[in-house]
Amino acid sequence: MDLTYGEEYDELRSQVRSFLEENWPPPESAAREEGTRQFRQAAIDAGYLYRNIPKQYGGSEQAPDSIAAQIIREEFSAKHAPMEIRGIGMMMLVPTLLERAPDWQKEKFVAKTVLGEITWCQGYSEPGSGSDLASLQTRGVLEGDEWVINGQKIWTTSAREADWMFCLCRTEPEAKKHGGISYLLIPMDQPGIEVRPLNQMNGTAEFNEVFFTDARTPADHIVGKRGEGWLVSRTTLKHERNSIGAAAQATATFDGLVQFAKDTKRNGRAVIEDPVVREQLAVLEGYVKAHEYSGLRQFSKDAKGESPGIISLMNKLHSTNIGSMVAKASLEIMGDDGLMDPVQTGLAKLGNIPTSSQMWLNQYMYSLGIAVAGGTANIQRNVIGERGLGLPRDHYADRSSGK
Numbered sequence: 026m027d028l029t030y031g032e033e034y035d036e037l038r039s040q041v042r043s044f045l046e047e048n049w050p051p052p053e054s055a056a057r058e059e060g061t062r063q064f065r066q067a068a069i070d071a072g073y074l075y076r077n078i079p080k081q082y083g084g085s086e087q088a089p090d091s092i093a094a095q096i097i098r099e100e101f102s103a104k105h106a107p108m109e110i111r112g113i114g115m116m117m118l119v120p121t122l123l124e125r126a127p128d129w130q131k132e133k134f135v136a137k138t139v140l141g142e143i144t145w146c147q148g149y150s151e152p153g154s155g156s157d158l159a160s161l162q163t164r165g166v167l168e169g170d171e172w173v174i175n176g177q178k179i180w181t182t183s184a185r186e187a188d189w190m191f192c193l194c195r196t197e198p199e200a201k202k203h204g205g206i207s208y209l210l211i212p213m214d215q216p217g218i219e220v221r222p223l224n225q226m227n228g229t230a231e232f233n234e235v236f237f238t239d240a241r242t243p244a245d246h247i248v249g250k251r252g253e254g255w256l257v258s259r260t261t262l263k264h265e266r267n268s269i270g271a272a273a274q275a276t277a278t279f280d281g282l283v284q285f286a287k288d289t290k291r292n293g294r295a296v297i298e299d300p301v302v303r304e305q306l307a308v309l310e311g312y313v314k315a316h317e318y319s320g321l322r323q324f325s326k327d328a329k330g331e332s333p334g335i336i337s338l339m340n341k342l343h344s345t346n347i348g349s350m351v352a353k354a355s356l357e358i359m360g361d362d363g364l365m366d367p368v369q370t371g372l373a374k375l376g377n378i379p380t381s382s383q384m385w386l387n388q389y390m391y392s393l394g395i396a397v398a399g400g401t402a403n404i405q406r407n408v409i410g411e412r413g414l415g416l417p418r419d420h421y422a423d424r425s426s427g428k
């Protein structure tokens with residue numbers, strides 16, 4: 026097994042290093058936000074960020090190259106330099122618009138989303154439609170030059186802060202389930218929309234219910250044709266899948282757990298000296314390593330332009346499983362401290378490694394949600410069984426939305 030990237034990429038690595046040497050961190054005189062903004066712009070100009078986004082929409086428009094993208098990620102991470110602004114709009118909507126939207130929609134929305142000037146929420150799930158997403162009932166009716174929307178969404182992350190929602194609505198009630206849905210772009214700031222926060226057990230309220238009562242959006246704010254919303258919603262990133270990224274995150278979180286076991290004392294001794302804890306950590310490390318090598322398999326396939334197939338599905342499932350096992354192990358390490366209230370630091374997010382009992386507690390609660398978000402672990406298993414192992418579809422034939 027050859028784990029090197031090849032000599033042709035050494036030059037790129039040294040260019041990225043020199044770039045970072047010159048540009049990060051920004052001079053102390055620059056205000057933090059402005060310094061980061063300028064750094065990102067310089068990185069776009071150098072071709073390192075927003076590589077799959079055309080220049081006219083604020084990106085650096087580079088040819089797809091998974092290895093180059095990986096080298097850039099490695100070097101930026103090593104220097105703790107900021108990469109792309111992430112978020113629902115950037116990760117889910119922008120690739121969809123680039124692939125499916127007319128030019129005027131790209132011009133109106135992509136650059137502003139890339140720059141973080143407008144933010145989005147995802148209006149897919151409804152009270153009776155989660156895994157069985159295609160059963161959604163929120164109605165969109167075309168009246169003159171506007172869509173009029175009535176119904177309810179739920180679990181809508183960041184709906185209170187978002188400027189716009191990309192939303193699946195039933196616009197063709199006579200059509201078959203999947204064929205009756207359209208993909209609408211709806212402004213959130215209007216009288217027909219009411220957002221109610223849902224309180225979570227960690228004390229935050231990231232999710233919301235969203236109620237539409239004759240909410241409106243212009244007739245041309247539809248992506249794809251009427252009734253093609255299901256197809257549009259399936260559009261995913263084609264280029265430079267972040268295959269090792271997820272594994273690197275799992276490894277970093279696991280390393281954080283080992284450090285936590287070293288730093289935490291029980292009966293005057295570091296918890297890591299407890300043989301039961303050591304055995305648990307050894308088992309976990311086995312999973313983490315296996316995940317790391319699966320990530321590399323997926324990455325090799327990407328780099329050769331081959332479809333990763335079932336490996337990408339397995340990796341998503343492993344990531345959430347490992348995240349949950351690591352967080353659960355942290356509860357045992359902290360012992361009675363696990364009864365405390367979690368801190369409201371917002372630290373339990375991808376990319377942040379907890380460093381205290383309260384943060385680990387928050388991470389544990391977060392890990393429970395991540396196994397559900399974007400399609401539950403059970404649904405992932407169904408899809409792996411059906412598409413990967415050729416098992417018959419489960420008896421809810423219509424239900425595996427793959428969301």
Ligand SMILES: Cc1cc2nc3c(=O)[nH]c(=O)nc-3n(C[C@H](O)[C@H](O)[C@H](O)COP(=O)(O)OP(=O)(O)OC[C@H]3O[C@@H](n4cnc5c(N)ncnc54)[C@H](O)[C@@H]3O)c2cc1C
Pocket residue numbers: 146147148149150151152153154155156157179180181182394395397398399400401402403404407419421424425428
């Ligand atoms: C952190 C987080 C963020 C989210 N953000 C958003 C958002 O921004 N926008 C949005 O639209 N939605 C969002 N969601 C909602 C999420 O997409 C749904 O929760 C998810 O699709 C599951 O739907 P459900 O909650 O209705 O559960 P259900 O579909 O009712 O499932 C309940 C249980 O039954 C199991 N189950 C259901 N069907 C099957 C089957 N066929 N085979 C085996 N088991 C099955 C599930 O695995 C689960 O354990 C978010 C959820 C979370 C946790």
